[in-house]
Amino acid sequence: MSCDQRLIVALDVHNMETVQQLVEQLGDSVSYYKVGMELFYSVGSQVITYLRQQNKDIFLDLKLHDIPNTVGQGLATLTQLGATMLNVHASGGLAMMQTAARVVKNKADEIQVQRPKLIAVTVLTSMNADEWSALRYNADLSQQVIHLSQLAQKAGMDGVVASPQEAAQIQAVCGNEFIIVTPGIRPSGATIDDQSRIATPARALKNGAHHLVIGRPITAAANPKQAVKDILREMREQA
């Protein structure tokens, strides 16, 4: 089974033993993994070292959201770990994202490594219309996702994290080169869990997503390797 760079498997587990079991089991069928808060806060940078040794690409998803200086200093350290992609929250604002982009570029140049891609989280895929209106922003949810995508592009981000339901609109306003990463992917019949704005892998790709982030439908499956196989087949049918 060949791998597909468009699939990013979210390693939302909290020890190295489980990581190694999953990565060994999935073998060559998966080349790109996401390390998020649960795993990074539990085991630290050893998981990045391990995945690099396995020649895997890594999306280090720590969703930084703070004042520009703090985010910049945090990213300067993270840039040294060797992840393929890092992220911040777009709602941290234009100045914060500009600082983030500048710091990552400067640090990568300084230590002579490939610059990690830097993307911005728009509105979390777990959020539905009711929850959104309780936050009392002026724009409606999808308008806000598009607005934050444009702001991220203006700040020099390489792309955004958004739901597959907004991907087509983002592509229309930000163009094909702007990376769209979509979690909230559920193959038909899968448990929805805490996600809200979801789509199938096929629909997400049709809408213009470059990368699909998929966690529990694979990691909690009785047979994760078979789950990947089924998802890759569906993705290829869309190619």
Ligand SMILES: O=C(O)c1cc(=O)[nH]c(=O)n1[C@@H]1O[C@H](COP(=O)(O)O)[C@@H](O)[C@H]1O
């Ligand atoms: O930045 C992310 O990766 C992210 C953003 C978002 O809006 N929604 C979202 O679900 N994610 C992450 O994507 C993964 C989705 O996992 P599953 O719901 O298990 O497929 C989780 O690791 C989330 O942290």
